[in-house]
Amino acid sequence: MSATIIDGKAFAATIRDKVAGHVARLSEEHGITPGLAVVLVGEDPASQVYVRSKGKQTVEAGMSSYEHKLEEDTSEADLLALIDRLNNDPSVHGILVQLPLPRHIDEDLVINSIDPVKDVDGFHISNVGLLGTGQKSMVPCTPLGCLMMLRAHLGNLSGLDAVVIGRSNIVGKPMAQLLLGDSCTVTIAHSRTRDIADVVRRADIVVAAVGRPEMVPGDWIKPGATVIDVGINRIERDGRNVLVGDVDFASAGKVAGAITPVPGGVGPMTIACLLANTVTACCRVNGLAEPEGLTA
Numbered sequence: 224m225s226a227t228i229i230d231g232k233a234f235a236a237t238i239r240d241k242v243a244g245h246v247a248r249l250s251e252e253h254g255i256t257p258g259l260a261v262v263l264v265g266e267d268p269a270s271q272v273y274v275r276s277k278g279k280q281t282v283e284a285g286m287s288s289y290e291h292k293l294e295e296d297t298s299e300a301d302l303l304a305l306i307d308r309l310n311n312d313p314s315v316h317g318i319l320v321q322l323p324l325p326r327h328i329d330e331d332l333v334i335n336s337i338d339p340v341k342d343v344d345g346f347h348i349s350n351v352g353l354l355g356t357g358q359k360s361m362v363p364c365t366p367l368g369c370l371m372m373l374r375a376h377l378g379n380l381s382g383l384d385a386v387v388i389g390r391s392n393i394v395g396k397p398m399a400q401l402l403l404g405d406s407c408t409v410t411i412a413h414s415r416t417r418d419i420a421d422v423v424r425r426a427d428i429v430v431a432a433v434g435r436p437e438m439v440p441g442d443w444i445k446p447g448a449t450v451i452d453v454g455i456n457r458i459e460r461d462g463r464n465v466l467v468g469d470v471d472f473a474s475a476g477k478v479a480g481a482i483t484p485v486p487g488g489v490g491p492m493t494i495a496c497l498l499a500n501t502v503t504a505c506c507r508v509n510g511l512a513e514p515e516g517l518t519a
């Protein structure tokens with residue numbers, strides 16, 4: 224392993240400290256406490272862990288956390304009615320509906336029913352459009368965390384070749400928009416991309432977000448490239464359940480200049496950026512200056 228390890232866990236702790244500082248100032252100077260509502264439908268074990276973690280970290284940062292846990296068979300109408308109540312609740316500055324939703328619920332309909340100003344996930348079609356046109360928006364947490372790590376590690380990204388592997392609405396597409404916003408030359412590669420190894424080999428920055436365990440081997444990586452691994456895949460290895468990314472860490476780490484580990488890379492940044500987005504949303508709705516360094 225010759226690559227520098229980009230420690231997302233440590234970086235996320237610095238973001239949470241900044242968030243806590245802003246929250247304390249909002250309270251002391253304006254008597255405002257940012258509030259985050261998280262909605263979980265069903266009992267997906269991983270989602271339960273993430274929602275618990277979001278609630279805990281929200282409270283630790285000094286904000287109010289409102290958790291809404293709904294049964295798996297909750298109707299779409301009942302979920303929309305809850306979102307309507309949260310949209311109209313002034314103590315709630317951020318709303319997040321944990322994904323994935325049960326199959327009987329239309330995810331797009333639900334996301335687009337959230338007030339865009341409170342859409343701390345940045346998934347609402349208005350925020351997607353604002354980001355795509357370079358305007359002020361709420362930025363999806365995982366890509367925002369990746370961008371922060373890239374800027375911290377590389378400084379100016381302008382002119383660099385970036386390849387994003389994966390074209391999801393949650394990570395791949397917004398990640399590409401953010402890299403474009405920082406003047407990278409961006410390629411989105413996906414399952415139908417021809418000669419994907421050659422495409423990835425041209426990149427100074429590789430963001431892997433495909434959801435396929437260890438799909439990217441070291442010989443796809445340009446020597447010295449910065450590799451951000453968004454994948455969180457649970458696999459069985461040597462009779463044990465382990466968490467691996469979309470990149471083969473062992474071989475890529477020998478070629479890359481820097482690489483994020485899994486776990487402890489992008490994952491912790493996702494929740495830290497959610498807290499940051501909640502403070503940003505609270506400042507915007509109250510007409511206050513936005514915290515510096517916590518948005519794109």
Ligand SMILES: Nc1nc2c(c(=O)[nH]1)N[C@@H](CN(C=O)c1ccc(C(=O)N[C@@H](CCC(=O)O)C(=O)O)cc1)CN2
Nearest residue numbers: 273319320321322323344364486487488489490491493
């Ligand atoms: N509404 C949303 N739903 C989902 C999002 C999202 O951003 N908004 N992202 C993912 C899940 N997610 C947050 O919700 C998330 C995933 C992983 C981590 C994390 O810290 N992972 C750890 C490993 C944890 C483990 O052992 O399982 C790591 O990588 O170190 C945080 C948040 C899908 N749904």
